[in-house]
Amino acid sequence: MPNMLLLATVTLTLHISWAHGQEITCDPPRFENGGYTPDRAVYKLEEVITYHCKNGFHPSTRGIKAKCTDKGWEPPPRCSLQPCDLPEIKHGVLYSEDSYRSYFPVSLGQWFYYSCDDGYATPTQKQWYYITCTTGGWSPEIPCHKKCALSHLEHKHFPHKEESYIEGQSIEVDCDPGYSLVNQQSAVMCTENGWDPPPRCIKHCGMPLFENARAIITGKPFKLNDTLDYQCLDGFENRDGKPSGSMVCGEDGWYNLPTCFNPAENCGPPPDISNGDIISIPLAVYPSSSRVEYQCQGYYELRGTKYITCRQGEWSMPPRCEEPCLISEEDMNENNIQLKGKHNTYYAKAGDVIEFTCKSGHSALTSVHSFLALCAEGEMELPRCL
CATH class of the missing domain: 2.10.70.10 (Complement Module, domain 1)
Incomplete structure (x- = not known):
């Protein structure tokens, strides 16, 4: 058992009045070999003092502050020749804590085993560790780590x-x-x-590169769904015809990146083509460098590039849609012919080659090459049989 040294006497007086409207107060703490601030005649509930000890004496290892409570000053201020009180293990327990009560006050070099609660660990992450009384208090200072x-x-x-x-x-x-x-x-x-x-x-999205525009706020990182406002340079406007707009940080980067254009270089709606149309919703105004895509109606064949581009206020040349060829039953009966092989349609796209044969009991009147008929610009020359 460690050497027992006399602990300086602490006299605490608590004034409690249970009369209606009266407050709980504390008298000034009385302990030897130290002093405290602030110095008052009476202290209100929850009021805190800070105390200090003379050379050679040690304060409580629970700290140098004490609070006025309904049980008196907590923790009781003390100045002792021994540096340590019985340790309190935050988020843990001492081994056989009750048996250690007789060790108070604790002598220098005394140590105790302890363990930590679930979710916490000793510095070595082992189940049990020891805490030692030193001149600076208990070591380790934080027994149980998160x-x-x-x-x-x-x-x-x-x-x-x-x-x-x-x-x-x-x-x-x-x-x-x-x-x-x-x-x-x-x-x-x-x-x-x-x-x-x-x-x-x-x-996150970094600061985007701007063309003919500038960001209104710069420098901060942008999280998913954050917005960034931008302003077009003087004389420029965005696709909506406005001088400013916003973009959004999305999973694939920035949505609605600023595209600011000189309105003098914009184009109107793209040109119409026969038997075809653009695949997007038409707009009233298209900024320079805009591109649209065309498609043809069923059985019509697109000729030329399917994309056109707006450049300096003018659209590039649009494609055209060539007509299909209609193979009617009446025409085949008139020429005593029928479709051959896998052909089972009476429509042929421009450029398609359709093979015919004579009906049973009829012989070819035109050359053998004519039975492979080419569809060109909606017309097809049919073979004939007698």
Whole structure:
């Protein structure tokens, strides 16, 4: 058993009046070999003092502050020749704590076993550890450290299995391109409240490149669904004919990137073509460099490029839609012919070659080559049989 040294006497007086409207108060604390601030005649409930000890004496290991409570000053201020009170294990317990009560006050070098609650760990992460009384108080100062678990992160293939860390440890987190930790930090730390910042790789967008425009706010990282306002340069406007607009940070980067154009170089609606149309909803105005796509009606064949572009107020040459050929039953009966092989349609697209044969009991009147008929610009020369 450690040497027992006399603890300086502390005299505490608590005034409690249960009369209606009366407050609970504390008398000034009385203890030897030290002083305190502030110095008052009476202290109100929850009021706090800070105390100090003379050279050679030690304050409570629970701190140098005491609060006026309905039970008196907590923790009781004291100045002792011994440096340590019985340890309090935050988030843990002493081994056989009740049996240690006889050790108070604790002598220098005395140590006790302890363990930590679930979710907390000793500095060695072993189930049991020991806490030692030193001239500076109890060591380790933080007996039980918060445990933080890290498992698979989305948008980052690390770690492959759950890993455990304790309070004070930090790790680097390298997110996939286009993703980052909160505020684009590169590391997370295990704290008493868990990971700081949370180990999540979130989508972010950097500052986009602008053409004929400028950002109204610059410099900050943008998270998913954040918006960024922009202003077109003088004399320019966007696709909506307005001098300003907004873009949105999405999963694939910025949506609605600014496209500011000189309105003098805009185009009107794209030209109409026979038996065809553009595949997008037509607009009243198209900025320079805009492109639209055409398609033809069924059985009509598109000739030329299907895209046209607006350049300096003019559209490039649109495509055309060539007519199909109609093969009627009446025409085939008149020429004593029928479709051959797998052909089972009476329509042929421009450029298609359709093979015919004579009906039973009839012989060819035209050359053998004429029975392979080409559809060209809606016309097809049919073979004939007698």
